[in-house]
Amino acid sequence: MSLVTFSLQEVLDAFKLCLSENKEVYLEHYVSGWRGLVKFLNSLGSVFGFISKDAVGKIKILEGYLEGDNSSQYATVQLMVKYELDNQLVDLTKRGNHPESGCRTLLRLHRALRWLELFLERLRVSGQDEKTSVMCADAYDQSLSQHHPWVVRKAAGLAFCVLPGREAFFQVMNVGSAEQVVSVLGEAVPLISEVYQITETLYAEQQLLQLP
Ligand code: 1Q0
Numbered sequence: 001m002s003l004v005t006f007s008l009q010e011v012l013d014a015f016k017l018c019l020s021e022n023k024e025v026y027l028e029h030y031v032s033g034w035r036g037l038v039k040f041l042n043s044l045g046s047v048f049g050f051i052s053k054d055a056v057g058k059i060k061i062l063e064g065y066l067e068g069d070n071s072s073q074y075a076t077v078q079l080m081v082k083y084e085l086d087n088q089l090v091d092l093t094k095r096g097n098h099p100e101s102g103c104r105t106l107l108r109l110h111r112a113l114r115w116l117e118l119f120l121e122r123l124r125v126s127g128q129d130e131k132t133s134v135m136c137a138d139a140y141d142q143s144l145s146q147h148h149p150w151v152v153r154k155a156a157g158l159a160f161c162v163l164p165g166r167e168a169f170f171q172v173m174n175v176g177s178a179e180q181v182v183s184v185l186g187e188a189v190p191l192i193s194e195v196y197q198i199t200e201t202l203y204a205e206q207q208l209l210q211l212p
Helices: 008-017 027-043 046-067 077-086 102-125 132-141 150-161 166-173 178-205
Strands: none
Touching: 008 027, 008 178, 027 046, 027 077, 027 102, 027 166, 046 102, 046 150, 077 102, 077 178, 102 132, 102 178, 132 150, 166 178
16 A cells, blocks of 8 residues: 555555455454555644544554464454453453453444445535535534544534535545546445444444443
């Protein structure tokens, strides 16, 4: 993945590689998809720094596991959940000895992935004159905001206001004409949605959706 320029195609490729044949989620590609998204966020300016910083922190935690001594236990989200639960490596009800478990860290990105899915879908069907700030805020209100305290919601709301307009936004995506953007989004949204649903089902089954 290139270090400087963002391309939506690269993010798409990462999320494509995420799913194994039996629909397990490869952590490596999941993290790599997020790395690409953060690159995009950074290119939008320093107002988004506080969001990017939090995302990078979480990406680094997961990278640490991927490169650590138990890396084989972290190959997929399914393996990670099993390994961490079997070995009591997750704080289940309140924060304790494992504030940086893979499970709780991934859950934060997972919730953000729902926001992304909603936002990209809005963007895909949007008309020329629609405001990205409104699409982004609507997607956020319907998803991630429920997990954030007032002060974070307020800061996020302020940041959304300075998002570039739809046309400039499409340009930063680096995939070509508006038609091409819409077409790549048409491919990206169902993929992201599938990765989200698989993780959501797994976390629901294991009662991990409220990890502190
Ligand atoms: C394009 C505008 C981007 C707007 C991003 C929306 C998300 C807003 C989230 C704001 C919250 C960030 C501050 C920290 C919050 C944490 O407290 C919270 C919980 O963690 P913890 O450890 O305290 O329990 N963290 C989170 O909820 C994680 C948030 C991660 C957000 C990652 C966003 C990455 C954004 C990528 C830009 C995508 C651009 C999409 C269009 C590009 C085309 C593919």
